[in-house]
Structures are given as structure tokens and as C-alpha cells.
Amino acid sequence: MRLTVDGQAFDFNADPEMPLLWALRDLMGKTGPKFGCGIAACGACTVHVDGQAVRSCSLPVGEVTGAVITIEGIDTEGRLHPVQQAWLEEQVAQCGYCQAGQIMSAVALLDEVADPTDADIDDAMGGNLCRCGTYPKIRAAIKRAVVLKTAGI
């Protein structure tokens, strides 16, 4: 099998039923996406396939044809993505385990809606669980990312 992940081509052998998450983590060394539930209920494994946020723990790798982007591939030439920059400035993370998934959902949201309302944020981020309760800061960081993106940062 062949997949393009974060701009790099990977050749590997896997059971086509293997979820994309485990192919990424165990076969391609991409540990940025996290395992949380295995049933698309927590969002820790969120990556982009062809620009769409997907739960990689429940997507068989054999069904993936598009380019995959993980948290490890959203920076540009070593510069943080504006969403990551906003997360840093708002000091969002506590344990940090869910944040790769939160950030990938937020990036997809802002690619689709330049200036989301609170309801847009609730809809886009509702599938991403955080047990540390960083939600107030996630909301603030998404709003800050809007400003950073507009300013071209």
C-alpha cells in the first residue's frame, strides 16, 4: 500500500481493515495522532484526508485514497500553523493528549469558516473530548487564530 502523509510517500504492508490511526502510528512512525477510544467518540485521532477532518481510529486504511495530513504536517517550513500559535499564546494544553486532535479539528473549521460563531465552534469541536477541561481556552484560541490568520501570521 502507498499513502502520502504530511507530504511524504509511505509504502507499507497492512491489513486493509487496519484503522488509519494504527497504520500511521505503528507502521509510519506518525505518533502525533493519538489513540483515545477506537470508536470515533473522542476525536484524539483526528487527521485530515483531502482537507476533511476525519477520525483515523475508525477509518480502514484500505479505504484511504487521498493525502493525509497530521498534526506533524501543518506547520510551514518550521513555522507553527496560526492555530498552533494561538494555542501556544493562549496556553491551552494541560495534559495535552487530546490537543493534536483538537487542533486538527480547529484547523479544518477555520479552513471552512473564516470567522466562526460560538455555535460553529460547538458544532465543529463537539466530537473532541478533553478530560482536563481546557474548553474555555480552546474557544479563546480559535478566536485568536482567526485574528492571526487574518493578519497573515
Add this chain to the structure above:
Amino acid sequence: MASVGKIARRTFLIGAAAIAGGVAVGYYYYRKPYPNPLERDLAADEATFNPYVKIGADNTITIVAPRAEMGQGISTTLAAMVAEELDVGLDQIKVEHGPASYAYYNSAMLEEGGPFAFFDESMTAEIVRAGMGVVGKFLALQGTGGSTSTLDGFGKMRQAGAAARQMLIAAAAQKLGIAAAELETANGRVLHKASGKSLTYGAVAATAAAMAPPAEIRLKDKADWKLLGKPQKRIDMLAKVTGAPIFGIDLTLPEMLYGTVKMSPRFWAKPVKADVSNAEKMPGVIKIVPIDTNYGHGFGIIAENTWAAFKAAEAIDAEWADPEYPPDSAGISELLKQALGTTGSVMRDDGDVDTAFADAPREKVVEADYAVPYLAHATMEPMNATARLKDGVLDIWCGNQAPTLVRQLCANAVGIEQDKVSVHTTFMGGGFGRRIEVDFALCAALMAKETAGRPIKVIWTREEDMRHDAYRPASVGKFQARLGDDGMPVAIGMAIASPSPIASTLRRLFPSISPLGLDKSIVDGAYDQPYTIPNYRVSGIAAPVSIPVGFWRSVGCSINGFFHEGFMDEIAVAGKTDPVELRKTLMAAYPAAVKVVEKVAEMAKWGEALPAGKAKGIAFTLSFGSWVGEIVQVADTPSGIRIEKVWIAADVGTALDPGIIQAQLISAAIYGLSAAMGQEITFADGMVEQSNFHDYDAMRISQCPAFEVAILENFHKMGGVGEVGTPPAAPALANAIFALTGRRIRALPLSKEVTFA
């Protein structure tokens, strides 16, 4: 009791002397320091001053923050303690967790283990605290829990920084030929202002570390703090927004195998029949091995990747023995109720409660029964560990809250000496008390015996994690109050029955040790609250249910905060007293508590009329040395009850990092609200019924209220931070729902009675 403080300070000085200079001193055995574990693995050109500070010749400054980072920001705050006194910025240092070592024992974790309320400063209470601290050193538990890390580190880590700084100045004085008194430090350099000469710490580190440590350590005045007391940028933030491989589950080693476990879904039960042959034949599966530990019995699946291991675990065909406890929730509840009917251990007994109730007129008596369910921790990162057993040496990589326990119990399990075990503690994807357990490490260690020296990463499925926790115990309580003519309580009786986390933990960790006396956690948060009531009795009963229970964020206070403060609200309603005024009156002897209640009431504009369909509730709990009041505002909406806003006022004594403290208070409140709204672990056929986030969910972003937090520093002793926001959250919410709907809900989760938007 000033002498206790003096001894503690001198203990460290002796420590620094013996560590840095090899000076032998004739102190009592228990005051002898543990050796500096950093000496073992020093790089070339690197010098260590004490277990917390290493400085390289290139001026690389490494600070060891030996408490588990599970999101609470402890690595940042502990590093700031050393950096403050060492006069370096947080951007100039590297922070490491460091090795498992008795040198990093947590004395504060046991200091509050005695049967005294935090505010009890009697001679007896203080002597027991000092004694327990010594016990902590004997047991040498390097643990992160009980919201104790800053309290434990505050003395010794600032002293470690200050001692190293004074030694660096002395070495620089020698090298420059200038009197030490004329030298200053800033940003990792020693400076002589008059001549403009300066040296980096690295340039004099080797000389300094070999010098005699200072006889007297001078700590900065609070007024001169540059880092402490101010919000710092967390040292772990960049790694956490870039998806860096910092968690145990991310570990990757050459030749690494993958695995998972399938343990008996009935606790303690052994397999009576098992067929692993089909599972073992599945593609990618290498071997399936039995696992037997004090945590239970089951199988370890060794495979070429995690997915293959997960699939094979599902394919194991096993029958398990019957449970030794009642098989379903109804039977367990029955046992708890029976226990509640027996005579308990009295943990608080002011006045004469029996006499006070004997002639109480019926209309002056308030009675209520309360109950809470078992709860899982449900950390975002499922349990996992990586182990390698090669040439008689065991390496374990995992996020854990007790590295010395991991080392000791894994050594025993594998059958090697402790000095052949290295524990590499990673960041944790959540802890909340779950990772004080060592089951995940034991499973990996035992499986590593079967891989011919290859490392194996063993990851539990969410289902396995949810069904094999050390749960927050279920608990039931019976509450009675007699009101006076003014509506204030003149007598309160409380009896609380729950399985004992301490007894359960000992069975798993040290089965040869029997617990003594009542497990205080059964009544924590009920017997030790700063209320003055003439007749006030709180008793606890350990209920004999052997489902594993342990330490869930705020432990007993998560239960008794709800019981105590829900009942206080009932007393206020029955006595026609405002709940804020009731608390202020009953807490008058504890000004710190009164100020917290006043502050949170002022922030929430308590007493001002709200529009129809909105209401507020208040609760207060003193836990882990911090005084916390919370007010929750709820609104009735077409889709159910919405939690609109939460106000929190917390007196933590000394606030070392207000940004992190605020984040922790909000985090802990959300943790408590999540549980109160909808979480419960139930049992059928001896097994946990819930399995994943679809049936054991937590608050989502759309349900998250707005927060407003005030941090106070009125009390003269420093309190904990990581757990203290949890206890008042559930009762404040339940009290708000009563104010909104008139329904008094005395059993959690609230979702059994109301719907949340």
C-alpha cells in the same frame, strides 16, 4: 512547633553537604539523605549540586522536577522554584522528570494522613504531621498525588536552587579574586558590576559543585520573586501543540513489538476455561501469554502491531470464575446500605449529638439519604507501558504517578533486584489518580519476559481501560440535623459508608499489609469542614465490597463534598436561611473560609434577582489545604438544563503560579461537573457495564459554562491546587438545580432525574 521547621531545614542542609561534599554527619538514620541519583548518569563536563540541579560547562542548566506531569503544570512550577533561587529564566533551562529515586520522596503526601482537619494546629496534630513526614521519608514514596507537589517542593526545591547559586558565587569569587559579597547573579551568570567582569554558571560549575555547601541558605523574600507568584509560560506547551512524542504511548524503540491485554472482566477472577488457539493463529500475532498479578488474571497478546493485538484479544475465548462480590449494582447498593446500618468509627464528635436529637420536635428535624456511584478515571490516554527485559536489566517507560512503586513491584514481578530496574517516566495523557496504580507497568514487565529481549509496547483498549480501573468508590450517607428556633442547625449527625480505597490499594500493592483503623478518605470532606455546630458528629464505615477502588481526583472529598454541602443547602432551605449567610455564620471561627464565601458571592452577585428560568447554587469545601467556594448558575432551556456560569473563589495560601492555578481550578470543576451530570459505573454479571465514551461520556465544549475565578492568599499555610476545584462542583450544581426546579436530587448522576442541554 518552630523546631519542626528548623529540623526540616537542617535536614536539607545536611543533605546538600553530604551530596555535594561527601561530608559524613552524625545524624539520626532517618535524617540521613538519600544519595543524589544524578551522579550516576552525568554527562562529561556536567556537574550536579543536589538531586535537583545539573549544570554543564556549556552553561546548559538542567532542573529536575521529580513529580509526574499529568497536565497540572507541576513541571513548570517546580522548575520555577529552583530557577527563582538560582536566578535563571525558565527559557534558559531544561526540565527533566529525572530517575525513580528515593531522594525524591514526597513527605507532604503523608503529612495530612493523620486524623486531623487541615485547620487543626494543635500540638498533637502538628506532632503527628511531623511524624508522618518522617514516615514519608522512610517509605520513600516518590509519588504525585494528594495535591501535595508544590507544598512538598516549596522548601526543598527553592533551597536546592539557592544552595547551588551560593556555591556558584563562591567558585566565581575564587576564580575572579573578588569577594563573594561583591558579586551578583542574573540570567545564569555571576557578575561583578564594578569591574564589568562576569562568568557563566557553566564556567564555574565543576569547581562550585566540589565546594563545601553554604552553612546557611538564604532564600529570597516573596517581594523579590521574579518568577514565582506570576503566571509563567508552561515549559511543556510547545511540545503539546506540535504533537511531539512525549507520552508513554508514543514511545518507539528499535525492534519494538506491540501488545495489549485481555484481563478478566470479573475482578480477581481466574479463567476457568480458555482457548487462545484461534487468536494466536491470527495474522501479526506472535504469542499469547497468561498474566497473573495482584491486580487480577488474564492474557497478554504479543504482536507485530497494535491493531493485530487488539483483534486477537477479541478472539480469545475465555470463561471466568464467579465474582467474589455481589454481581450487580442492586446487590452492591444493598451491601452499602447494610454497612450504613452498622456502628461506624466516629471521626468528629462535638457536643452530644444523641442528647440533642433525643428531645427534638419532629418539625425541627431534617433528614436525608444521599448516594453516589462508582466512577472511572477515563484519562484520555489509555493505560499503557513499554518494557524491555534484556541481560537481566528491566527498562520501563510509562506515564506514572509513583516511579519508586513501579520499580519495586516490577522488580518483584520479574524476579530481579530493584537496582536492575530503570523507570523512565513520561508525560501523562491524564492521571487524576489512575496512574498511581502500577497494573499497566506490571503487565508490560511480565510480557517483556516473553520477547527474548525485544522491547514491547503494551496499550490497553479503551474498553479494557474502562473495565479495569481502580474506581472512585460508590458511597451512601445518612444525614440528620436539628434546627434551632433561628433556623440554624444545633445538631448534625452524619454517617457515611463506602468501600475503602486504602484497603483496596493495599490488596493490590502490598497484600501482606493490613490497614489499621478507619480509612479517613471515607469521611474526608465531611468530618473536617470549617463549620462550628454545637453538636456535630461524623462517622464512617468501610463497606465490604471488593471491587477495586482507588484515588479519583479529590478522593473522598469528591463524595463528601456533595453529601455535606447538599445537606447544608437542605438545612438552609428548611431553616429559611440564605445559604451564603448560613455558611458565613457557621464558619465565623475560620476567617479564611468566610472571605472565600464572601468573595464568590460578590463575584456572582448572589442575592440579586435573576430572570425567570435561571437559578444559582453555592457550595464550599476545604480540601487538600485549600478553601474553595463555587457558585453555579443554571438556566432552563427547551433542550434541558444548561450550566451557564461558574464562579470559583479559592484561598490557596500562597499562589505560586496564578495562571496554572486558575486553569487547574476550572479543570477540576469541569471534572466534577462531568461526573455529576452523567457519569456512573454500574455492574451486571460481576462486570462493569460501561465500556467507552459512548456510555461513559464527559462534558463537551458545547456544554461548557463560562468561568470566573478569584485566587485568594489569606490563610497562612499553602494548600494544594490540582484537586480542590472538584468537591464543590457537584453540590453547587445540584443546589442550583434545586433552586431552579424545586427538585432535591440526592443521588448522582443528576442525569437520572433531569436532562442537560
